Structure formats: C-alpha cells, structure tokens
Amino acid sequence: MNRPDHDRNALIQRQPQAAAILTPRKEYPDIRGTVRFYSANDGTVVYAHVSGLPHSSDKCSQEFFGFHIHGGKSCTGNSDDPFSDAGKHFDKNNCPHPLHSGDLPPLLGNNGKAISVFLSNRFSVEDIIGKTIVIHSKPDDFTTQPGGNAGKKIACGVIRAVR
Numbered sequence: 001m002n003r004p005d006h007d008r009n010a011l012i013q014r015q016p017q018a019a020a021i022l023t024p025r026k027e028y029p030d031i032r033g034t035v036r037f038y039s040a041n042d043g044t045v046v047y048a049h050v051s052g053l054p055h056s057s058d059k060c061s062q063e064f065f066g067f068h069i070h071g072g073k074s075c076t077g078n079s080d081d082p083f084s085d086a087g088k089h090f091d092k093n094n095c096p097h098p099l100h101s102g103d104l105p106p107l108l109g110n111n112g113k114a115i116s117v118f119l120s121n122r123f124s125v126e127d128i129i130g131k132t133i134v135i136h137s138k139p140d141d142f143t144t145q146p147g148g149n150a151g152k153k154i155a156c157g158v159i160r161a162v163r
C-alpha cells in the first residue's frame, strides 16, 4: 500500500532506519531525548523528541536551541567541551554554514520539552550512521562561521542503525 507522503503520523509509526539516544552534558542533567531518522522518498525525515532542556518561568526566556548533525563519531571530549569529539558540522559538499549537510532547524523548547519533525534532502540515513547529533545552548544565527554561534554542546548522541 502506498502511503501518502503528507501522512506524517503513518510515517512516524514506522520503525526508523537509524536513531540516536541523547547524553546530557553534566551541567544539564535533566536532558533526555531520542532522535529518529526515517528514509523517505524525498530525503530523510528527522523526528526529535527531547525533554529537560533549560527553561525558566520568565515569559521572555530563550528557548531555541541550535541542532546539528556533526561529523565526529563520538560524544566524548574534555573538561572544556565534553563533546568535542563530535567535531564540526557534518558536511558532504564543503559548503559554508548554514548550508552544511548536517544543518537542521533549531529545536523550540516548551518548558523544556521539544518535538520537531522535518524533512531534509541533504543526507541519506546511510550518510549519517556513526556520526553524532548535537543540541546547543543557544539558537543558531544561520550566519556566523562555522557553527552559527550556537553556544555550548549541551546534549549529544551517536547515530546508530536500527535493525
């Protein structure tokens, strides 16, 4: 049976082809989340479900978080940047930011919870298996090189094939 492409609910009820379980930075211990990747006719559908993001009761609090696939293969690092081994934004084509293959729409927090579903034709599921997905502390400004001035890496997950 052919499912219509616009039937998002049908899509996200399928088993994804790859997924990443997020690990929080020590200073952000409440962050939990899973990012699932589905092969679609037009590219890859990304479905992120995250909780425990930083938030405050201030009605004007900043709750956009930069979100990227990075080219490194490990969520390890050093005391300054515990996910430094996630490396730079994944990019197949030597493009500037925000035209990297791994540049994604920022997450929007809602009292710490974010759900985002979108399509990207910049990568296939095969392209990103073994790479990392990172949530940043600040919004992506979509201008500054090479990372959009998105601040610290506050959560990271290795993208693994789902079998």
Ligand SMILES: [Zn+2]
Binding pocket: 068, 089, 096, 097, 098, 099, 100, 102, 103, 146, 147, 148
């Ligand atoms: Zn980028």
